[in-house]
Amino acid sequence: MKTYDVIVIGGGILGGAVAFYLAKQKAGKILLLERGNVGQGNSSLAAGLLTRGRFKSHLIPMVLETYRAIEEIEAASGEFLNMRQTGCLYAAVSPDHQKEIADLVAVSSQAGLKVEWLDKADATRLVPWLVLPQHAAVAFMPDDGYIDGYTFASGYIKTARSLGVEVLENTVVFSILRDGGRITGVRTANEDISAPVVIDAAGVWAGMLAYEIGVGLPMAPIRSHYWITETRSFISPIQPFVILPDARAYARPESNRLLFGIREKQSASIHPASLPHTINGLTFRQDPRGWETLMEGAPKLSLFFPQIDEIKVTNYIHGLSNYTPDGNFVVGAFPGLVGFIAATGCAGAGLAMSGGIGRLVAELVTGQNPFVDPAPHRIDRFGVVDPTDSDFIQRCADARSGKVTG
Numbered sequence: 001m002k003t004y005d006v007i008v009i010g011g012g013i014l015g016g017a018v019a020f021y022l023a024k025q026k027a028g029k030i031l032l033l034e035r036g037n038v039g040q041g042n043s044s045l046a047a048g049l050l051t052r053g054r055f056k057s058h059l060i061p062m063v064l065e066t067y068r069a070i071e072e073i074e075a076a077s078g079e080f081l082n083m084r085q086t087g088c089l090y091a092a093v094s095p096d097h098q099k100e101i102a103d104l105v106a107v108s109s110q111a112g113l114k115v116e117w118l119d120k121a122d123a124t125r126l127v128p129w130l131v132l133p134q135h136a137a138v139a140f141m142p143d144d145g146y147i148d149g150y151t152f153a154s155g156y157i158k159t160a161r162s163l164g165v166e167v168l169e170n171t172v173v174f175s176i177l178r179d180g181g182r183i184t185g186v187r188t189a190n191e192d193i194s195a196p197v198v199i200d201a202a203g204v205w206a207g208m209l210a211y212e213i214g215v216g217l218p219m220a221p222i223r224s225h226y227w228i229t230e231t232r233s234f235i236s237p238i239q240p241f242v243i244l245p246d247a248r249a250y251a252r253p254e255s256n257r258l259l260f261g262i263r264e265k266q267s268a269s270i271h272p273a274s275l276p277h278t279i280n281g282l283t284f285r286q287d288p289r290g291w292e293t294l295m296e297g298a299p300k301l302s303l304f305f306p307q308i309d310e311i312k313v314t315n316y317i318h319g320l321s322n323y324t325p326d327g328n329f330v331v332g333a334f335p336g337l338v339g340f341i342a343a344t345g346c347a348g349a350g351l352a353m354s355g356g357i358g359r360l361v362a363e364l365v366t367g368q369n370p371f372v373d374p375a376p377h378r379i380d381r382f383g384v385v386d387p388t389d390s391d392f393i394q395r396c397a398d399a400r401s402g403k404v405t406g
């Protein structure tokens with residue numbers, strides 16, 4: 001039987017980041033297994049916003065680590081990951097949302113992030129398509145950027161490979177193998193592969209892999225979606241991306257088109273046991289083409305982007321992320337089971353948090369002092385959880401519906 005020190009399941013942004021940091025920290029002989037081709041899961045669908053501003057200040061060092069990883073990958077591979085450092089503009093109108101933005105600015109500047117208040121004229125100079133009332137509060141984080149998820153995940157994995165990680169594509173892990181209180185490896189179609197440590201980074205499929213060995217991960221697959229307009233000359237890729245909490249929306253340039261997301265009031269979920277094997281087979285019973293959400297959200301969005309009423313919407317993209325009830329992630333060991341480590345529960349921020357999650361997991365595996373407190377992301381923080389229970393899935397969907405930042 002082939003033997004490794006660590007097996008990583010999943011070749012998305014999180015599996016890739018974990019493999020990259022494990023290799024950097026010389027965690028031994030590492031194997032990454034991917035059911036299809038790397039980077040082609042939900043990571044390839046992400047809007048790619050890498051927002052540094054977080055209400056939870058403990059998440060800020062994790063996203064900063066992602067920016068460091070981008071620099072390291074580019075230096076190591078000599079390839080440009082094409083991150084667009086345009087800045088992020090938050091605009092709020094209602095008193096409640098203005099207060100939220102003021103809180104976000106306070107937390108961000110306390111964490112040492114660059115953030116400034118803009119007046120309306122400066123804001124619309126930066127983002128010409130944006131219409132704002134005089135009293136809008138506008139904060140700008142000039143260092144933020146966005147990135148393509150497939151390119152970024154491939155960058156992690158390519159660099160991990162160059163550092164010695166073995167990557168097997170088109171290899172399905174049927175199950176994680178455990179012997180009593182200890183992990184012993186994984187079972188694939190062709191063979192059993194042994195390892196004392198298995199990292200479950202299988203995205204929305206991670207939950208069922210863990211559940212089958214008696215581990216309940218506190219997360220559920222919840223839909224995220226966005227639309228892309230036709231090309232217009234007033235949209236340009238160097239414009240900042242925009243977060244509009246009053247419209248429950250965000251938008252960023254996609255070349256000369258506008259990519260915009262609207263959060264539905266009731267986020268759609270999929271029972272983890274009913275997931276298709278790949279995102280290509282993904283369908284939702286609730287508002288399957290996103291029209292209801294678009295129709296419901298467009299009037300509020302049109303206050304900021306009046307062209308929405310006449311511009312042609314050419315693309316609709318939907319996919320899944322694992323949401324948790326508290327917006328923290330699902331990272332670390334499971335009590336009583338030696339060798340199982342989760343790297344998932346990304347709460348819709350897997351690209352932004354990939355560096356932080358990858359580094360944290362590698363530090364836990366290699367027994368180093370973690371660079372951030374792992375407690376908020378512990379698997380057992382909600383006690384015993386049944387991730388197949390519909391009430392629990394609803395709690396995760398509600399967390400997504402209430403999300404305010406990008």
Ligand SMILES: Cc1cc2nc3c(=O)[nH]c(=O)nc-3n(C[C@H](O)[C@H](O)[C@H](O)COP(=O)(O)OP(=O)(O)OC[C@H]3O[C@@H](n4cnc5c(N)ncnc54)[C@H](O)[C@@H]3O)c2cc1C
Pocket residue numbers: 009010011012013014015033034035036037038039040041042043044045046047048049050149171172173174201202203204205206209223224225226317318319320321322344346347348349350351352353406
């Ligand atoms: C529409 C949308 C917009 C988003 N926008 C943003 C954004 O702006 N910013 C941001 O940070 N995040 C965003 N996200 C979230 C982000 O995409 C996710 O957090 C991230 O992709 C999760 O990465 P992952 O590696 O866990 O999952 P995935 O990319 O899905 O990777 C999991 C991999 O595991 C593989 N796998 C599964 N089961 C097995 C098995 N049994 N054996 C072998 N391999 C297996 C899959 O094939 C897949 O490649 C968005 C998500 C969506 C859907």
